[in-house]
Amino acid sequence: MAERLRPVDAVTIGVGMTGSILAKELAAAGLKVVGIERGAGRDTVPDFQSPVMHDELRFAIRKSLMMDATRETMTVRANVDQTALPLRRISGFLPGTGLGGSMVHWNGQTWRFQIADFIYRTRMEERYGKTFLDPDLAIQDWGVTYNELEPHYDRFEYLCGISGKAGNLNGQLQPGGNPFEGWRSREYPTPPMKEAYCGALFRRAASELGYHPFPMPSANLSQPYTNPEGVSLHACVYCGFCERFGCEHYAKSSPQTIVMPVLLKNPNFELRTGCQVLRITLDNTGRKATGVVYTDAAGHEFEQPAELVLVTAFALNNVRLLLLSGIGKPYDPRTGEGVTGRNYSYQTVSSVDVFYDESVNINPFMASGALGTIIDDFAGDNFDHGPHGFIGGAFIGANMSHGRPIEFHPTPPGTPTWGQAWKDAVIRHYNHTVTLLAHGSSASTRGNYLDLDPTYRDAWSQPLLRMTFEFPENDIRMSAFVTDKMLQIGRAMGGKTVAGAPAKRPYNATIYQTTHNTGGAVMGADPRTSVLNRYLQCWDVPNVFVIGASAYPQNATYNPTGTLGALTYWVADALKTKYLRSPGPLVPT
Amino acid sequence: MPAREFFAHLWEATVEGFFADPVYGGNRDMIAWRMIGFPGAYASYYDVVDKHGIVIDRPPMSLAQDAMGHVHLNPNIPPKLP
Numbered sequence: 001m002a003e004r005l006r007p008v009d010a011v012t013i014g015v016g017m018t019g020s021i022l023a024k025e026l027a028a029a030g031l032k033v034v035g036i037e038r039g040a041g042r043d044t045v046p047d048f049q050s051p052v053m054h055d056e057l058r059f060a061i062r063k064s065l066m067m068d069a070t071r072e073t074m075t076v077r078a079n080v081d082q083t084a085l086p087l088r089r090i091s092g093f094l095p096g097t098g099l100g101g102s103m104v105h106w107n108g109q110t111w112r113f114q115i116a117d118f119i120y121r122t123r124m125e126e127r128y129g130k131t132f133l134d135p136d137l138a139i140q141d142w143g144v145t146y147n148e149l150e151p152h153y154d155r156f157e158y159l160c161g162i163s164g165k166a167g168n169l170n171g172q173l174q175p176g177g178n179p180f181e182g183w184r185s186r187e188y189p190t191p192p193m194k195e196a197y198c199g200a201l202f203r204r205a206a207s208e209l210g211y212h213p214f215p216m217p218s219a220n221l222s223q224p225y226t227n228p229e230g231v232s233l234h235a236c237v238y239c240g241f242c243e244r245f246g247c248e249h250y251a252k253s254s255p256q257t258i259v260m261p262v263l264l265k266n267p268n269f270e271l272r273t274g275c276q277v278l279r280i281t282l283d284n285t286g287r288k289a290t291g292v293v294y295t296d297a298a299g300h301e302f303e304q305p306a307e308l309v310l311v312t313a314f315a316l317n318n319v320r321l322l323l324l325s326g327i328g329k330p331y332d333p334r335t336g337e338g339v340t341g342r343n344y345s346y347q348t349v350s351s352v353d354v355f356y357d358e359s360v361n362i363n364p365f366m367a368s369g370a371l372g373t374i375i376d377d378f379a380g381d382n383f384d385h386g387p388h389g390f391i392g393g394a395f396i397g398a399n400m401s402h403g404r405p406i407e408f409h410p411t412p413p414g415t416p417t418w419g420q421a422w423k424d425a426v427i428r429h430y431n432h433t434v435t436l437l438a439h440g441s442s443a444s445t446r447g448n449y450l451d452l453d454p455t456y457r458d459a460w461s462q463p464l465l466r467m468t469f470e471f472p473e474n475d476i477r478m479s480a481f482v483t484d485k486m487l488q489i490g491r492a493m494g495g496k497t498v499a500g501a502p503a504k505r506p507y508n509a510t511i512y513q514t515t516h517n518t519g520g521a522v523m524g525a526d527p528r529t530s531v532l533n534r535y536l537q538c539w540d541v542p543n544v545f546v547i548g549a550s551a552y553p554q555n556a557t558y559n560p561t562g563t564l565g566a567l568t569y570w571v572a573d574a575l576k577t578k579y580l581r582s583p584g585p586l587v588p589t
Numbered sequence: 590m591p592a593r594e595f596f597a598h599l600w601e602a603t604v605e606g607f608f609a610d611p612v613y614g615g616n617r618d619m620i621a622w623r624m625i626g627f628p629g630a631y632a633s634y635y636d637v638v639d640k641h642g643i644v645i646d647r648p649p650m651s652l653a654q655d656a657m658g659h660v661h662l663n664p665n666i667p668p669k670l671p
Binding site (some may be wrong): 050052055057061194196238239297363365366403405409417423426427431564 | 600603604605608609610612613621622624625626627628629630632633634635637638639641642643644645652653655667
């Protein structure tokens with residue numbers, strides 16, 4: 001029997017980026033907030049310190065900061081005719097665990113989505129006609145617009161201190177920035193990072209081909225910065241241990257470096273680590289959440305009553321919690337009915353290696369997670385898809401985030417995979433290769449979705465999340481197009497050999513691609529096709545808000561974190577100015 | 590287990606042992622890092638990241654190295670992984 005605790009105003013399930021920002025906002029507004037985190041408490045000092053942190057095997061390969069797959073994982077299959085199997089090692093994508101969540105081990109690539117991304121179906125049908133889209137595509141509008149989110153993007157970028165160069169200030173194009181981006185109300189808080197050699201080589205070739213290179217917006221800071229909360233960050237030193245690692249230098253925006261010091265000082269907030277939330281509890285109407293049930297590290301079960309439940313775990317875990325709690329009708333791909341689990345999408349990436357001769361020292365180890373030079377010419381809505389027969393696109397760039405040798409040891413096509421010839425090729429090419437990346441959109445389809453696995457359970461005997469995913473045909477065609485453009489740029493960069501291939505089926509969840517798992521609890525304007533309204537509030541249970549990339553109806557070209565930061569402040573604003581004054585549905589049904 | 594899967598795992602483990610920090614017992618004297626030119630656990634390239642194409646000729650550094658350049662095993666990291 002769960003021990004019933006004293007009721008509080010709000011509980012966050014997970015204390016990562018969205019949980020810590022929302023807890024900070026609500027605690028400052030006077031609410032009693034409890035943050036429940038499944039992992040351990042941790043901070044820059046002592047947990048992320050050098051030299052221990054510079055251990056590729058421990059952190060990048062054995063994934064010390066990630067979800068512990070021996071306790072909970074997910075099962076994966078390509079379609080409903082297959083039997084899903086559990087991922088026993090986390091490798092294809094890397095949900096974090098512990099205080100700060102995945103924003104501790106991220107790279108820091110901090111983008112805004114395009115104006116068109118938020119009205120995706122409307123815009124695509126308007127531009128290309130209704131018959132242009134593949135019939136299996138389930139893309140939707142978000143129910144919120146770029147113009148509504150702009151102030152919240154701005155607030156998140158200033159919280160993080162993002163380093164970049166504006167390309168569009170209030171409609172005026174700015175030299176050096178991304179000319180395709182949506183308008184921004186002011187310049188980035190800090191200037192762009194230094195440019196690495198790979199970026200300089202890419203910039204020259206891309207410019208010669210008539211494209212528009214610019215520095216990647218980065219949460220690895222170019223200079224020291226104090227944010228509006230009064231928390232200070234240092235400048236990045238390009239150590240090359242960024243994604244999969246915590247930053248020892250206070251130079252990467254993460255909850256610990258942007259908001260946690262303020263949150264933890266507020267007596268209205270209480271943090272509980274090592275606590276696994278099992279489910280959200282509902283009253284007998286099923287329309288009101290009464291709190292959460294969780295198990296602490298010693299195995300004791302507690303019921304924490306709360307007026308407001310904020311689901312702020314990793315995207316996949318948000319969806320799983322809703323399914324475990326019976327919130328929203330589960331999606332059925334056979335009928336297309338139901339909402340929870342619907343529109344799971346991902347990211348479509350491909351890469352090209354440019355092999356130089358031995359006189360060109362790339363020094364790939366002088367790097368950071370978001371150090372890159374990029375073009376946006378083939379992203380999203382930035383070009384005419386009419387002749388090409390697909391929607392979406394990719395940004396293309398040189399953003400080599402590290403030179404750690406277990407993960408990075410490129411060899412040209414035709415090299416044996418082991419033996420002396422392999423070793424010779426690794427020696428020859430390690431320091432003389434530039435890897436380019438095409439980071440592409442992911443359309444949602446009727447067949448890609450999330451539900452509970454019928455067979456496999458976690459350490460608490462609860463069903464695992466089951467992922468049913470295959471790359472849509474639309475995205476395969478998109479990847480072929482952008483990879484061809486990337487090969488052209490690679491050849492213009494002066495390498496001796498240029499090699500790469502587009503994304504292809506089948507999706508392989510054992511090879512790392514990105515941790516941009518999106519959808520499954522999507523926002524929208526219609527309760528028949530979304531779990532959440534435009535304020536990320538559950539249609540069915542209005543005192544539950546679900547804040548994560550799980551809300552994205554499909555994934556855009558870009559890394560999802562910047563948009564999630566904007567949505568987090570959008571929700572904070574809606575809670576403070578609307579919901580708390582009059583708790584109830586913020587959008588009538 | 591199919592031979593293909595087994596070999597893929599063996600190959601992965603071999604690459605890990607070869608390129609991991611010497612605290613784990615492989616990559617003796619950082620030979621794999623010297624071979625390819627990976628400098629190891631240096632904390633900062635702030636002053637050189639924009640000096641494009643420079644030659645890094647300092648000896649590599651293990652995460653177990655102290656300021657005197659001595660390499661010692663970290664008792665918190667088992668010499669053999671489970």
